Amino acid sequence: MGIELTEETAGNKNCVRPWGFYRVIAQGKNYAAKILHVNVGQKLSVQSHKYRSEHWVIACGKAKVLLNDKEFELEVGQSVDIHVNAIHSLANPFGEELEVLELQMGETISEDDIIRYSDIYGRI
Numbered sequence: 001m002g003i004e005l006t007e008e009t010a011g012n013k014n015c016v017r018p019w020g021f022y023r024v025i026a027q028g029k030n031y032a033a034k035i036l037h038v039n040v041g042q043k044l045s046v047q048s049h050k051y052r053s054e055h056w057v058i059a060c061g062k063a064k065v066l067l068n069d070k071e072f073e074l075e076v077g078q079s080v081d082i083h084v085n086a087i088h089s090l091a092n093p094f095g096e097e098l099e100v101l102e103l104q105m106g107e108t109i110s111e112d113d114i115i116r117y118s119d120i121y122g123r124i
Contacts, residue, residue, distance in 0.1 A: 017044075018042070018121040018123075019038055019039060019042035019043060019044050019121070020036070020037040020038045020039040020042055020098075021036075021037050022034045022035065022036045022037070022102075023035045023037075027109070030105060030106060030107065030109065031103065031104060031105050031106075031109065032103075032104045032109045033101070033102070033103050033104075034101075034102045034104070035059070035099060035100070035101060035102075036056075036090070036098075036099065036100040036101075036102050037097065037098070037099050038061075038063075038090060038091070038092040038097070038098040038099075038100070039092065039097065039098075040092055040094065040095060040096065040097060040098075041092065041093065042091070042092055043089060043090070043091035043092070043093075043120055044089055044090045044091070045089065045114075045116045045117070045118065045119035045120075045121075045123060045124075046066060046087060046088070046089040046116070046117045046118045046119070047087070047088065047089065047114050047115060047116050047117065048085050048086060048087050048088065048115045048117070049082075049084060049085070049106070049113045049114065049115070050084065050085065050113055050115065051084065051106045051107050051108035051109075051110075051113045052084065052104045052105060052106030052107075052108065052109055052113055053081065053082060053083050053084050053104070053105050053106060054081075054082040054088075054102055054103065054104050054105075055079060055080075055081050055082070055102070055103045055105075056074075056079060056080050056082065056090070056100050056101070056102050057077070057078075057079040057100065057101040058074045058075060058076050058077065058078050058079070058098070058099075058100055059076065059099045059100060059101050060076065060096075060097065060098065060099035061076070061092065061094065061096045061097055061098035061099060062074070062075050062076075062092075062094045062096070062098065063075075063090055063091070063092065063098055063100060064090075064091040064092070064093055064094075065080055065088070065089070065090060065091075066087070066088055066089040066090075066091075067080060067082065067086060067087075067088050068086055068087055068088070084106065087117060
């Protein structure tokens with residue numbers, strides 16, 4: 001169904017994380033487009049970004065989203081906008097793999113632009 005990737009097979013634009021992996025599919029000065037693959041039962045950290053906003057579109061599976069003080073579910077074809085400084089997280093508590101198209105936009109596009117508030121993998 002989705003893309004299978006391990007640390008050993010990850011290429012230059014792929015990055016393995018405890019929750020799954022992401023792959024950069026396009027990048028420019030003020031944007032990046034990624035595919036996020038969230039394994040069953042996994043969750044990204046509760047986080048915010050100082051310099052970038054994000055737009056998520058569910059491509060495969062079902063997502064549980066935390067956005068500020070609200071939790072909701074998104075299905076294939078549905079999307080959500082994550083504004084600069086918004087506290088957010090993405091989880092896959094469901095029985096199938098989750099793939100999300102993520103468009104990052106902002107004055108700075110960097111993996112260092114992550115402020116973590118909680119993380120089940122101890123990365124705070």
